[in-house]
Amino acid sequence: xxxTEEPAAAGGCAEVRTVLxxxxxxxxxxxxxxxxxxxxxxxxxSPLSVTARCQRAGGVVEGRRLEVIDTPGFxxxxxxxxxxxxxxxxxVNLAEPGPxxxxxxxxxxxxxxxxxxxxxxxxxxxxxxxLRYTIILITWGxxxxxxxxxxxLKESEELWEFVCRCTGGYHVFDNTRGHEERSQVTExxxxxxxxxxxxxxxxxxxxxxxxxxxxxxxxxxxxxxxEEDEELQKTEERAGQDEEEARKRAxxxxxxxxxxxxxxxxxxxxxxxxxxxxxxxxxxAVQRAVAIASTPLSLTTAAKxxxxxxxxxxxxxxKHKKTLLQ
Numbered sequence: 657x658x659x660t661e662e663p664a665a666a667g668g669c670a671e672v673r674t675v676l677x678x679x680x681x682x683x684x685x686x687x688x689x690x691x692x693x694x695x696x697x698x699x700x701x702s703p704l705s706v707t708a709r710c711q712r713a714g715g716v717v718e719g720r721r722l723e724v725i726d727t728p729g730f731x732x733x734x735x736x737x738x739x740x741x742x743x744x745x746x747x748v749n750l751a752e753p754g755p756x757x758x759x760x761x762x763x764x765x766x767x768x769x770x771x772x773x774x775x776x777x778x779x780x781x782x783x784x785x786x787l788r789y790t791i792i793l794i795t796w797g798x799x800x801x802x803x804x805x806x807x808x809l810k811e812s813e814e815l816w817e818f819v820c821r822c823t824g825g826y827h828v829f830d831n832t833r834g835h836e837e838r839s840q841v842t843e844x845x846x847x848x849x850x851x852x853x854x855x856x857x858x859x860x861x862x863x864x865x866x867x868x869x870x871x872x873x874x875x876x877x878x879x880x881x882x883e884e885d886e887e888l889q890k891t892e893e894r895a896g897q898d899e900e901e902a903r904k905r906a907x908x909x910x911x912x913x914x915x916x917x918x919x920x921x922x923x924x925x926x927x928x929x930x931x932x933x934x935x936x937x938x939x940x941a942v943q944r945a946v947a948i949a950s951t952p953l954s955l956t957t958a959a960k961x962x963x964x965x966x967x968x969x970x971x972x973x974x975k976h977k978k979t980l981l982q
Contacts, residue, residue, distance in 0.1 A: 671721040672848060673751040673859065678761030679774050680729030683795035687761055687829060688724045691717060691841055697726045710746045718845045725750045744781060745865060754859040756852050757824065758782075758790045764800050767812045775818050782860070783868025789860045791824030791847060798830050824851040914972045921968030 674691075676684040685697035696713035714723045727747045748754060760778060779786050794805055805828045810816045819826050827847050829840055 671723065672717075672757070672845075672852070673723045673725075673755045674848070675725045675727065675747050675751055675755045675758050676761060677727055677758055677778055678729065679771065682729070682761040682763045683829075684729070684761045685726055687759065687793060687795060688713065688726050690829070691722070691844065692724060693717070693838070693841075696724070710743050710750055712750045718842060723751060725755070741781075741869070745862070748860065748862050748865050751859075754861040756789065756855075756859045757848050758786065758860070759793045760790055760822070761793050761795055763795055764797070764805075764808050767815055772812065772814050772818075775815070779818075779821075781868060781872070783864055783871065785860060785864045786868075787821050788823050788855065789851070790822040791851060792819050792822055792826040793844075794826060794828045796830070797828040800828070823854060824848075910972075914969055917968040917972045918965040921964035921966070 676688055678684045688697045689695050692713060692715045694715070696715075697711060709728065711726045712723060713726075714721065716722070725747050728743055758778075760775070762775075794800075794808075797805070800808060805826065809819050809826065824847065827844055829844065
């Protein structure tokens with residue numbers, strides 16, 4: 657759906673479509689009731705989101721038709737990821753053909769990492785066009801007392817940067833005022849009109865949400881692909897390490913076998929060992945080895961020793977020739 661302009665009435669569009677967003681406890685439903693001047697949405701003090709599904713209510717405000725869509729506090733619900741995506745689509749569809757403004761409701765309190773991440777979450781799931789149609793609405797403005805709202809926002813560099821990216825800026829609302837006190841609603845509607853005029857009467861569309869969802873799926877697939885590639889690389893590295901260890905182990909065994917065989921061949925060729933078994937044979941072999949070691953070898957004996965070592969060593973080389981040629 658392309659962006660569409662609507663016929664303007666005195667002071668703004670003939671109809672204004674608004675979506676309330678925010679975390680649980682931020683005061684979304686109370687804001688909706690105050691704007692409409694009646695108890696259109698259920699409110700309660702609870703650690704969990706009272707609004708489990710998107711709800712729509714409307715009325716005449718400042719002489720114009722106003723549609724307000726309240727949404728769940730997406731971070732404190734029992735909704736599954738699929739249900740969250742469904743409700744996101746519903747909030748845009750309930751404001752068909754699309755909302756003119758998102759009121760991102762924020763309660764003035766110490767901003768945690770989770771709360772700051774929540775703001776980025778909305779801009780991610782709704783896509784890059786979201787901030788163009790967004791106003792930050794600070795609720796429970798009475799708790800700020802003498803502190804200017806801008807000073808509160810600037811206490812967090814990340815929060816202030818996010819607010820500056822919102823085309824509609826920020827507005828302060830006091831939830832404690834009754835429905836009869838309409839001045840703050842009038843001021844809010846003026847700010848909404850300024851935003852609508854800045855956007856030339858266009859609105860956020862379901863196509864924009866679809867493009868955002870497509871971009872998220874693309875990033876997820878890319879991340880999963882990178883994770884799979886990384887896991888494959890790790891597996892290959894582990895296999896390479898195992899192969900290297902096996903090669904080194906086989907190499908050590910080969911050299912040990914070769915040296916042992918050559919030593920055995922050299923001893924046999926020297927005449928130290930005699931055929932047969934028995935304690936006497938071993939004693940004589942030791943005596944002869946000592947005698948040979950204590951006197952210079954003749955050329956004949958040396959040749960025999962070398963020949964025996966080479967003969968037995970050759971057998972080992974032939975035995976492992978396949979491995980050596982790899």
